Amino acid sequence: QSVLTQPPSASGTPGQRVTISCSGSSSNIGSNYVYWYQQLPGTAPKLLIYRNNQRPSGVPDRFSGSKSGTSASLAISGLRSEDEADYYCAAWDDTLGWVFGGGTKLTVL
Amino acid sequence: QLQLQESGPGLVKPSETLSLTCTVSGGSISSSSYYWGWIRQPPGKGLEWIGSIYYSGSTYYNPSLKSRVTISVDTSKNQFSLKLSSVTAADTAVYYCASQEYSGYDCDAFDIWGQGTMVTVSS
Numbered sequence: 001q002s003v004l005t006q007p008p009s010a011s012g013t014p015g016q017r018v019t020i021s022c023s024g025s026s027s028n029i030g031s032n033y034v035y036w037y038q039q040l041p042g043t044a045p046k047l048l049i050y051r052n053n054q055r056p057s058g059v060p061d062r063f064s065g066s067k068s069g070t071s072a073s074l075a076i077s078g079l080r081s082e083d084e085a086d087y088y089c090a091a092w093d094d095t096l097g098w099v100f101g102g103g104t105k106l107t108v109l
Numbered sequence: 110q111l112q113l114q115e116s117g118p119g120l121v122k123p124s125e126t127l128s129l130t131c132t133v134s135g136g137s138i139s140s141s142s143y144y145w146g147w148i149r150q151p152p153g154k155g156l157e158w159i160g161s162i163y164y165s166g167s168t169y170y171n172p173s174l175k176s177r178v179t180i181s182v183d184t185s186k187n188q189f190s191l192k193l194s195s196v197t198a199a200d201t202a203v204y205y206c207a208s209q210e211y212s213g214y215d216c217d218a219f220d221i222w223g224q225g226t227m228v229t230v231s232s
Contacts, residue, residue, distance in 0.1 A: 002155060035218040037156075044205055044222040045156065056220065088156055090218050097171055098146070098158035098218060 003028065004089050004101035011107040017077040020104045022089035024070050028099055032092040034072040036065055039086040039103075048087075049074060076106075084108045111136045113206050113223035121200075121230050127193040131206030131223060138187045139164045144209040144216050145189045147180060149202040150225075157202075161209060161216075162189055196230045203227050 005023040012018040022034065036049035047056055049065035052072065064075045072091075076083055089101040117129035131145070138145065146161035160170035162180045170178050179192040193200060204226055207219035 033217070044225050045219075046222070047218070047220045050217055050220070090156075092216075092218075095172075097169060098161075100156040100158070103155045 002102040003093060003096060003099040004091060006089060006101035006104045008102070009105045009107065011109055012079045013109045014079055014081065016079045017075060018079055018106065020074045020087050020106070022072045022101050024091060026070060027095055028091040028093040029067065029072055030070040031094065034065065034067050035090045036074045037088045037090065039088065045088060079108055081108045111208055111221045113208065113221060115204060115206050115223045115226040117226060117228070119227055119229060121196055121228060122232050123197055123230055124195055127196050127200060127228055129191045129204055129226065129228070130188050131190070133187045138182060138189060139184045142211055144211050145182070146207050146209055146219055147191045148205045148207060148219065150205070151202040159191065198230050201228065201230045
């Protein structure tokens with residue numbers, strides 16, 4: 001059971017906007033930054049969003065992050081087939097260290 | 110641009126010690142701007158942080174693994190290493206090394222990752 005809670009799956013059609021949620025507590029999301037990763041099949045995770053809503057160089061602006069209280073969300077607009085992947089949220093927990101969500105498998109229909 | 114590469118045995122026997130090395134290229138492991146971390150992912154499952162180290166040797170570990178984990182740094186070889194003792198089948202996973210940007214106050218999560226190495230625990 002992961003410290004951060006994500007829905008196991010999400011889906012959308014090309015061009016749609018989808019959101020993936022990440023729920024935590026006051027000791028992690030509530031008091032620290034949230035990070036998002038994209039993991040394509042058979043590859044290492046790639047940093048998608050850092051410090052709640054910042055995009056690393058090279059990440060399209062179709063990807064955006066937000067945080068409110070003890071929850072965070074990743075939004076993907078203009079969905080593309082190449083966005084089909086697993087998505088993970090992460091945060092520092094004041095007791096447990098770095099914690100991850102269980103991951104959300106995004107399917108592009 | 111930083112690049113990280115894991116290396117080590119792909120098969121470890123139960124009760125033995127898993128040992129992996131991460132070689133850093135494109136930058137110095139002695140940089141004050143980074144921490145260096147290990148993360149693992151069991152087959153078909155999610156990510157689990159193992160621990161992180163600074164070039165000075167300062168470490169912090171996942172409390173659930175702390176009793177079995179040692180992470181060390183070799184600045185002369187631009188490498189850092191992971192040792193996990195008393196392994197069981199539950200330690201079978203892809204092991205990743207990664208860099209973490211450090212501002213001197215805040216340490217960010219993992220930005221640059223190695224490609225990962227599969228380690229199977231089996232007799």
